[in-house]
Amino acid sequence: MSIRIKQLNKYYGDYHALQNINLQVPTGSLTALLGPSGCGKTTLLRIIAGLERADSGELFFADDEVSNLHVRERRVGFMFQHYALFRHMTVFDNVAFGLQVLPKRIRPNKAEIAARVHELLQLVQLDWLAKVYPQQLSGGQRQRIALARALATRPKLLLLDEPFGALDAKVRKELRQWLLEIHHQLGITSVLVTHDQEEALEMADQIVVMNQGKVEQSGAASSLYDNPENVFVTEFLGEVNVFEDACIEHGQLCLGHYHEPITTGEKARQNVAVYIRPQEIQVLTHIQDNVIASACVEEIHAIGAQIRLWLRREDNNQRIQVWLSPAEFRTLSLQSAQTVWFRPQRLTMFRLPEMVDYVI
Numbered sequence: 001m002s003i004r005i006k007q008l009n010k011y012y013g014d015y016h017a018l019q020n021i022n023l024q025v026p027t028g029s030l031t032a033l034l035g036p037s038g039c040g041k042t043t044l045l046r047i048i049a050g051l052e053r054a055d056s057g058e059l060f061f062a063d064d065e066v067s068n069l070h071v072r073e074r075r076v077g078f079m080f081q082h083y084a085l086f087r088h089m090t091v092f093d094n095v096a097f098g099l100q101v102l103p104k105r106i107r108p109n110k111a112e113i114a115a116r117v118h119e120l121l122q123l124v125q126l127d128w129l130a131k132v133y134p135q136q137l138s139g140g141q142r143q144r145i146a147l148a149r150a151l152a153t154r155p156k157l158l159l160l161d162e163p164f165g166a167l168d169a170k171v172r173k174e175l176r177q178w179l180l181e182i183h184h185q186l187g188i189t190s191v192l193v194t195h196d197q198e199e200a201l202e203m204a205d206q207i208v209v210m211n212q213g214k215v216e217q218s219g220a221a222s223s224l225y226d227n228p229e230n231v232f233v234t235e236f237l238g239e240v241n242v243f244e245d246a247c248i249e250h251g252q253l254c255l256g257h258y259h260e261p262i263t264t265g266e267k268a269r270q271n272v273a274v275y276i277r278p279q280e281i282q283v284l285t286h287i288q289d290n291v292i293a294s295a296c297v298e299e300i301h302a303i304g305a306q307i308r309l310w311l312r313r314e315d316n317n318q319r320i321q322v323w324l325s326p327a328e329f330r331t332l333s334l335q336s337a338q339t340v341w342f343r344p345q346r347l348t349m350f351r352l353p354e355m356v357d358y359v360i
Helices: 041-049 091-100 110-123 139-151 169-186 197-203 221-226 231-236 326-332
Strands: 003-012 015-025 030-034 056-061 076-079 157-161 189-194 206-211 214-219 241-249 252-255 258-261 270-276 281-284 293-303 306-313 319-324 339-344 348-351 355-359
Touching: 003 041, 015 041, 015 214, 030 041, 030 197, 041 076, 041 157, 041 189, 076 139, 091 110, 091 139, 110 139, 139 169, 169 197, 189 197, 197 221, 206 221, 206 231, 214 221, 214 231, 231 270, 231 348, 252 270, 281 319, 306 326, 319 326
Parallel strands: 030 189, 030 206, 076 157, 157 189
Antiparallel strands: 003 015, 003 056, 206 214, 241 252, 241 270, 252 258, 270 348, 281 339, 293 306, 293 339, 306 319, 348 355
């Protein structure tokens, strides 16, 4: 089932928490609401769930407007960050709870409830823990039970509010892949709130980047990462080096000793900011034409299958982060304090007012 939001606004007193939100979530997709704390992503999720009401705007599930429907009528599964499991109930009873409190006319009988609960516990691979209590479970196991409970009533939508935030890094990564498998297996439309860029990039079919109650940009992860529309999205979505000593002059982008022909339609000199991601910088051990500058290798860190360098630019003392594969690093034979030269393999440029002028 799809979600469509039109011109949605939410106020808390004089504070404009959500500002003219327009958004579409395709049927069967996993959409991530991504942004810093306080940007409005959880408020938007709660409005979709029916836990809060918007002050204006329209909310549609498929072709049905649900703006004024009570949360019980929306058939939404909600998974919280801190599990919200009932401590006095067994795992079985926690999962069964949503079914047991359905109105009598649509409530399954005891046998049907038991069958559904065991089906879900098998789905989350924890059927052997049906009789234990939440305090006897690990954090990852509790989160799996919370998902089973959210799915018990066969919701049209699954809403997840930072579901992995309370877990350690290893468990979080394992559960990401597991949740993706569940999502694809069930074909359910899901909306995930997160402030973790890696989580959004890894899991989501669509990312909605939010800031100060507004949608900055939405689209596929690769599209946002490679073609950001403004400075906020560029800086928030992944690591990036910022070069503020660039300009456009005589039809060329000039950055240090690097020059690239561009067409802007303007002849006057303009100062610009250039953004280059760490993996998009080429490091050279001998000076060549059209490099930005020389730099000193300050730090070398091997992090798994990636070598991360910190360079200190020699003409203005700027620190620059570069990511290399182990094969590239071995070919270059880099050492600390070595002098190297660098240039972009791809860059994004912004002028004022903020707009993407150039991506190569």
